[in-house]
Amino acid sequence: MFVPSAPTLSDARFLPVEKFSYAYGEHQVLYDVELELHREDITALIGPSGCGKSTLLRSINRINDLVETARVLSGTIRIDGVDIYSPEVDVISLRRNVGMVFQKYNPFPRSIFENAVYGLRVAGVTDRKELEEAAERSLRLAALWDEVKDRLHEQATGLSGGQQQRLCIARAVALQPRVLLMDEPCAALDPIATARIEDLIAQLRGQFTFIIVTHNMEQAKRIADKTAFFYQGRLVEHDDTLEIFGNPKQKLTERYVTGRLV
Numbered sequence: 019m020f021v022p023s024a025p026t027l028s029d030a031r032f033l034p035v036e037k038f039s040y041a042y043g044e045h046q047v048l049y050d051v052e053l054e055l056h057r058e059d060i061t062a063l064i065g066p067s068g069c070g071k072s073t074l075l076r077s078i079n080r081i082n083d084l085v086e087t088a089r090v091l092s093g094t095i096r097i098d099g100v101d102i103y104s105p106e107v108d109v110i111s112l113r114r115n116v117g118m119v120f121q122k123y124n125p126f127p128r129s130i131f132e133n134a135v136y137g138l139r140v141a142g143v144t145d146r147k148e149l150e151e152a153a154e155r156s157l158r159l160a161a162l163w164d165e166v167k168d169r170l171h172e173q174a175t176g177l178s179g180g181q182q183q184r185l186c187i188a189r190a191v192a193l194q195p196r197v198l199l200m201d202e203p204c205a206a207l208d209p210i211a212t213a214r215i216e217d218l219i220a221q222l223r224g225q226f227t228f229i230i231v232t233h234n235m236e237q238a239k240r241i242a243d244k245t246a247f248f249y250q251g252r253l254v255e256h257d258d259t260l261e262i263f264g265n266p267k268q269k270l271t272e273r274y275v276t277g278r279l280v
């Protein structure tokens with residue numbers, strides 16, 4: 019079973035990816051990825067299209083298990099000491115602890131309130147007061163409360179794109195996950211909505227371990243503590259964001275972050 023126990027391991031060992039190789043059918047897309055993610059850090063995954071960023075991200079809550087041909091070839095991903103691919107792991111519980119926000123905001127076609135409390139409903143909570151408190155808490159955490167508090171029972175799809183994405187973040191944080199995965203969370207948003215999501219991530223820093231895929235180098239610089247650069251399914255370099263952008267050790271990284279690698 020996936021047990022979100024009280025933190026027991028040192029930060030450096032919170033989320034180690036070890037020799038992780040992955041394929042779709044016969045097509046290998048990740049090769050021996052070694053990455054140690056620290057508790058409560060914000061880590062950006064960067065690299066050219068098709069290098070495996072989403073595949074790695076989606077392996078961390080095993081949402082990629084839904085792809086029929088997808089398979090782990092070797093290696094492990096651990097979260098606080100638990101090998102998430104071991105047979106005893108309860109995948110539903112894992113996904114509750116490892117939330118995910120997608121590029122295309124995807125609120126359910128229900129009210130704002132129902133989206134905010136979705137996780138609690140699934141967990142069987144029916145007490146009205148508890149649900150109302152949880153909705154307010156998660157909408158406040160997602161910096162959306164003031165904009166929606168008078169229209170909680172309206173359709174979520176009537177919100178602006180940026181608001182819908184913040185609602186998706188509210189839905190994810192309502193479950194109090196340990197880890198939040200975000201796959202290009204601002205790619206469908208305009209610059210103002212993007213700035214609000216970045217502010218929100220900065221506000222939430224320290225409450226969750228964030229792993230964020232982005233094609234936006236400036237965004238990685240603004241929000242990430244650490245950055246991991248991937249190329250053709252391999253991790254090339256993982257370091258403090260300032261180092262990756264200011265003093266990369268690998269030539270490939272330098273070419274990518276300066277826009278000379280296509």
Ligand SMILES: Nc1ncnc2c1ncn2[C@@H]1O[C@H](COP(=O)(O)OP(=O)(O)OP(=O)(O)O)[C@@H](O)[C@H]1O
Binds near residue numbers: 047065071
């Ligand atoms: N469901 C799938 N079935 C088969 N192959 C897939 C599937 N998803 C991804 N791939 C392949 O795996 C490789 C890595 O894809 P992935 O989506 O992880 O890359 P990415 O770095 O997220 O790219 P992008 O920046 O374009 O989103 C690519 O060669 C892609 O074609």
Ligand SMILES: [Mg+2]
Binds near residue numbers: 071072073201231
């Ligand atoms: Mg992707």
